[in-house]
Amino acid sequence: MLFFVDESLSGVGPDGTPYNVLCGVAIKELQLWNLIQAIRSAEKEYFGMPLKSTDDEFKGKKLLKRKTFRLATSAEPIALDERTKLVLSFLEKGQRKENKGSRMEFAAYGQAKIAFVHKVFDLCQAHQVVAFASIVSRDAKVPSGNFLRKDYSYLFQRFFYFLETQQPDERGIVVFDEFEKTKCKLLGDQMSHYFSETIRGRARSSRIIPEPFFVMSDLTTATQIADICAYCLNWGLRIPGMREPTRPEMEPYGKRVEEMRFFARRYSEEDGREWPIFGFSYIDDLRPKEEKVQDFIEGLRKKPQQGDLPLGKEKG
Numbered sequence: 454m455l456f457f458v459d460e461s462l463s464g465v466g467p468d469g470t471p472y473n474v475l476c477g478v479a480i481k482e483l484q485l486w487n488l489i490q491a492i493r494s495a496e497k498e499y500f501g502m503p504l505k506s507t508d509d510e511f512k513g514k515k516l517l518k519r520k521t522f523r524l525a526t527s528a529e530p531i532a533l534d535e536r537t538k539l540v541l542s543f544l545e546k547g548q549r550k551e552n553k554g555s556r557m558e559f560a561a562y563g564q565a566k567i568a569f570v571h572k573v574f575d576l577c578q579a580h581q582v583v584a585f586a587s588i589v590s591r592d593a594k595v596p597s598g599n600f601l602r603k604d605y606s607y608l609f610q611r612f613f614y615f616l617e618t619q620q621p622d623e624r625g626i627v628v629f630d631e632f633e634k635t636k637c638k639l640l641g642d643q644m645s646h647y648f649s650e651t652i653r654g655r656a657r658s659s660r661i662i663p664e665p666f667f668v669m670s671d672l673t674t675a676t677q678i679a680d681i682c683a684y685c686l687n688w689g690l691r692i693p694g695m696r697e698p699t700r701p702e703m704e705p706y707g708k709r710v711e712e713m714r715f716f717a718r719r720y721s722e723e724d725g726r727e728w729p730i731f732g733f734s735y736i737d738d739l740r741p742k743e744e745k746v747q748d749f750i751e752g753l754r755k756k757p758q759q760g761d762l763p764l765g766k767e768k769g
Contacts, residue, residue, distance in 0.1 A: 454479055454480075454481060454625045455481075455625075456478070456627045457478050457673070458476070458628065459680040460474065461680065461683035461684045461687045471591070471697035472590065473589040473591060474587070474683040474687045475587045476585065476586045476682045477585040477612065478678050479584075479585070479612065479615060480580070495572045495573065499537065499572065500541070500544060501538070501540055502544060506544075506548075507548070511674070512677060513682075513683065513684020516566045517566070517567075517570060517685070517706065522567070522702045524559045525560065528556070528564075536561045539555075540558070540562050543555075543561065544562075546558075570706060571706075573681065574706075574713070578713060582678070583714075584713040586608075586683065586686050586714075587607045587733075587734050588686060588687075588692070589604050589736045589739065596739060596740045599642070600643065600647075601644060602643075605643075605644075609654075610657070611730065615732075616660040616661070625660055627661065627662070627665040628665065628668055628673075628675070630669075630679075630680070632667075645663060645664070685710045688707070689703035689708070690708070690710065690733075694737065715732030716730065
């Protein structure tokens with residue numbers, strides 16, 4: 454089982470997102486190439502050419518930015534064949550560095566992007582893609598030590614639970630979007646420590662291979678799927694604890710990702726209890742429990758106790 458992971462990071466400005474979303478999609482090896490081929494065919498169907506041949510990327514912030522929806526609604530819905538012709542003309546002008554797209558070409562391009570993302574989700578569901586996400590407050594405190602962040606450990610926990618529902622010999626390979634080499638090394642070291650030095654990590658290494666792969670997302674379709682899912686969750690879905698507003702036009706896309714969300718029930722052999730496990734988690738503090746407890750204790754020590762006097766003042 455392949456587990457592709459990418460992020461949608463919060464930021465300021467009109468395109469800044471309200472949360473940090475770490476999203477993973479699980480895809481069976483037997484389904485992966487068929488899914489990639491189907492998405493490539495959809496690119497030609499909706500855009501007339503592969504997206505990698507254009508200035509746009511197969512990413513959520515490019516396909517579903519606010520401008521896309523403004524362009525799409527600037528004209529009545531255009532039939533697929535006519536729309537694709539207009540989009541192809543528009544993209545070919547871009548390749549020739551011509552800035553002379555017509556109003557209908559801009560509208561067709563916006564409509565094509567919106568329809569294409571829905572098609573991608575249709576294909577993901579047809580190829581049994583399962584989604585997971587750690588959604589983090591942008592104000593969340595981060596660990597001070599060299600620990601694996603909670604959003605990663607939560608994601609691995611859900612991936613492990615998912616693998617337990619598969620065949621006994623099924624193993625998970627983690628594939629990340631590549632970033633700076635030093636950060637890749639740091640994450641690799643943190644994962645190594647988590648899976649080899651912690652009790653829960655060692656247990657989960659029975660299913661998840663602790664050494665990840667790093668790939669260039671613009672060349673890897675499946676990490677781009679994770680990116681689109683992360684962006685849609687950031688703007689289009691709210692679970693308990695999330696208070697930032699959505700973009701209403703993104704809510705149908707958040708719903709599409711939710712339809713792919715992992716869900717299972719776990720049972721306790723000791724007392725027979727049963728509880729649900731959801732593939733999405735909201736996190737408002739990334740620190741490990743020990744660090745939060747220590748911070749709480751330090752706060753109590755610094756807090757003035759009843760009867761204490763301000764510095765420089767004495768009784769009497």
